[in-house]
Amino acid sequence: MISEYLKQHTAAYHDAAEKLFNSKKIFDRTFTLEDYKKIIGTNYLMLLHSEDRIFSSLSGDLAERLQLEDRKKLPLIEKDLASLSLKNRTADHELEFTSENEALGALYVIEGSTLGGNVIAKQLSKTEGFEGVTFNFFGCYRENTGPMWKNFKEVLDTKVDEQNYDEVLSGAKKLYTFLLNVN
Template sequence: MVSEYLKKNTAAYHDAAEKLFNSEKIFNKTFSLEDYKKIINTNYLMLLHSENKIFSSLSENFSEKLQLDERVKLPLIEKDLESLALKNQTVSHDFDLENEHEALGAMYVIEGSTLGGNVIAKQLSKTEGFDDITFNFFGCYQENTGPMWKNFKEILDNEVAEENYSKVLTGAKKLYTFLLNVN
């Protein structure tokens, strides 16, 4: 199953992202508004430079099965930027995909961040200083977060042949690398 292959082979990237964003502070309630602004700004830049490329790289088959229109996150994180009074920025390097399999790998990173984001939103909503924050991006799927992730993984596992696992992994690594170097 490609989802397990990705989880195993991107664990170091995932851990690096958690370290970059000071994720441990989320759970011990020392995460600050500045920490939150950093995580939103970095995720915004990732989505700005990847979401349209990912979606346009996927065939109609995947677009329909994955319900891409329900997975658009850029407008949501732009609302978060606005509410935090952050300016839209650009990045110094590009993000490119070679094929549909790489796009699926990159989408794995974004959908996984949505799963984690739901946990982050729940924790931060109980943290002092976050009373007035609306978690548009991190709360994008609301109560459907689990089912949306499950649906994504099932489609990935059913549609990606084993000979293409490395291509999917390449896409995931590309987006993680972009995310980790975006600041």
């Protein structure tokens, strides 16, 4: 299944992102508001430069099956930027997806971050210094996080044939690389 293939083949990227964002500090409650601002600012740039490109690369049938309208996160992270008094910025390099399969790979990264983001939001809401934080982006699906992830994986696993795995992986790697290198 492509979801397992992606998990295995992007593990090093995932680990690098966790290191970049000091994720370990989230669970030992030493994560600061400045650490959080870094995560939000970087994820904002990722979404700004990828969300519309990904969504417009997906067919109407696929968009419907994935419930894309419910997966839009850019407006949510813009609320987080405003609440944290962060300025909207643009990245110094562009991001392109050459096919629907690459777009699906990139969406895998975003949906995976949403899954992890739910855990982050729960943990940080119990951390001193985060009392007034709203977690619009990380808490976007709330109690529907599990079902939204399950739906995404089901569609991905039934839509992508094995001969296209590397193309989907290419899209995931492109987005991870962008995320890890954006300033």
